[in-house]
Amino acid sequence: MLFDIEHIPFSRQGRFLTLSTMTVPGGEGARALYLRSVAGGDERPSLGRLCRVEFFDAAGEPASPVFDLTPEQLIVRIGKGEVAFVIGEGERLHVRGARAGVRFHLEGSRYDYVYRTPQGEPCLVAAVENVKFIPRAVAGGLDVTGAWQRDHSEKVSFAFSGDAFEASIDFFRTVPSREQPGRFADALAGASTAFSTWHAGMGTAIAGQEEAHRLASYLLWANGVPVGGALTRPAIYMSKNHMINIWSWDNAFSALGVAGVDAGLAFDQFAVIFDHQDASGLLPDYINDRDVLFAFTKPPVHGWAVSLIEAMQPGFLTPERKAYLKDRIGRQVDYWLTHARAGEDSLPSYFHGNDSGWDNATFFAEGGPVVSPDLPTFLILACDALANLLEDDAAGAAAWRAKAEALQAMLIDRLWTGETFRAHLAADPERVLPDRNLIQFMPLLLGGSLPRAMIDTLLARLADGGFVTDWGPATESPQSPFYEDDGYWRGPIWAPTTVLLWDGLRRQGEMELARSIAEKFCSLAAKNGMAENFDAKSGRGLRDRAFAWTSAAYILLSASLRQNQP
Secondary structure (H helix, E strand, O other): OOEOOOOOOEOOOOOOEEEEEEEOOOOOOOEEEEEEEOOOOOOOOOOOEEEEEEEEEOOOOEOOOEEEEOOOOEEEEEOOEEEEEEEOOOOEEEEEEEEEEEEEEEOOOOOOEEEEOOOOOEEEEEOOOOEEEEEEEEEEEEEEEEEEEOOEEEEEEEEEEEEEEEEEEEEEOOOOOOOOOOOHHHHHHHHHHHHHHHHHOOOOOOOOOHHHHHHHHHHHHHOEEOOEOOEOOOEEOOOOOOOOOEEOOHHHHHHHHHOOOOHHHHHHHHHHHHOOOOOOOOOOOEEOOOOEEOOOOOOOOHHHHHHHHHHHOOOOOOHHHHHHHHHHHHHHHHHHHHHOOOOOOOOOOEOOHHHHOOOOOHHHOOOOOEEOOHHHHHHHHHHHHHHHHOOOOHHHHHHHHHHHHHHHHHHHHHHEOOOOEOOEEOOEOOOOOOOOEHHHHHHHHHHHHOOHHHHHHHHHHHHHOOOEOOOOEOOEOOOOOOOOOOOOOOOOEOHHHHHHHHHHHHHOOOHHHHHHHHHHHHHHHHHHOEOOEEOOOOOOEEOOOEOHHHHHHHHHHHHHHHOOOO
């Protein structure tokens, strides 16, 4: 099976190095293949763009490429010739071709330049991207261009060509590696083995969905980046297209997707965020190798997530991981109960839609702070997780359970209307906010601790409100006047909310409905890819089409279906 390079980047686990299709700046919508380093985060307009990649035929004439992308390599067909790329050890790209050529045009910043090292090798410097690279030809020709202009080089490029050529490019920030680059065939064998081993650990696919299963597995593998800078652990970025960060609730869903194949990596997704926890307990909104952003945060789903992983993978919570998490999750809960509410007799609130993870959702139509039913639900589940983590501390466990009980009492007293759980402005509790969004169903995660009559009322509202379309649960009901097909959190189907609803239904014993939700999502992703979100009416994939948490949700839900349980 081939992937579509128009939507799916070519990369490898533990690498910033990426090849992907991007819009050419100033190119009136034209698209081209770019060589990128996705370090540095997504606030940079370049998104790590280093070089535009151009192909030419055996006669040296520009030629239109045809791409064949697999997890192991990217093959580019140019007429009767071809060029192939594979990512080797570290940040190293291997290139091999025949009867064709490839040129890399540096399209970067004011101070980009090229020079010769003391060993006589050409070194190109992408100054703003903070990346240097050395191209080397093993066989065939290497052509490097760059005209010096006062304090920089112009028209910097390098090309490999020949009847049969092989080359490599080493990427680095300070000094190049002293290790020999190795050969293309060895790099290809290593990448093939690495992915095959990873994919085998993901279990078997649902019959007829083998391609979707392989794509989801690939994206959770290829979206991985290495330790470095602010990244204290190996991390899974949301995407290597545009969303080149790790956000502090996205990480929990990525962990759910990889826990079965690599428990250590799953734990790292929690720890790479918690390693940057503020003394107050506040988690950053996102991190990358360069930045740790505290302008926003994300909902505290981590207690729920680690408990679900432990239920699926008994033994995940080793003594060392328990010790780490009980401190971090405890401080996280303390942040919300200390700094996000007026006092002990009130519920905590989100200050901005981004804090809720639902960004532009309708319950933030009038701004914030907003008290919504998901936040106390997540905190109750975190308190329950902490009580379980403190299995040898009866007094400590009892204290967390008491906090959970107090939160649940306020959740029901303050937010239950008799028909649903509402959201309200913290400063104006009587102000009615839009209530046709999926957030009202998050308390289903509390399982049997909710009164059955309340559960039945919620389930009837879920069924009668048009939330669950042919494709899955819409974040805003299509019956709502605020619904938008491509409205981000105002209608489209998202992976995390689907998983949360699925688990909530399971906890209520609604196994048939939970299974239906899982089947719809898996069918959706199998047909329309691992998109950031999906049109709830048509199922069309929207925005970024190479998303990690969508892939993780697919792996999780397809595994539940294979096991013949919701």
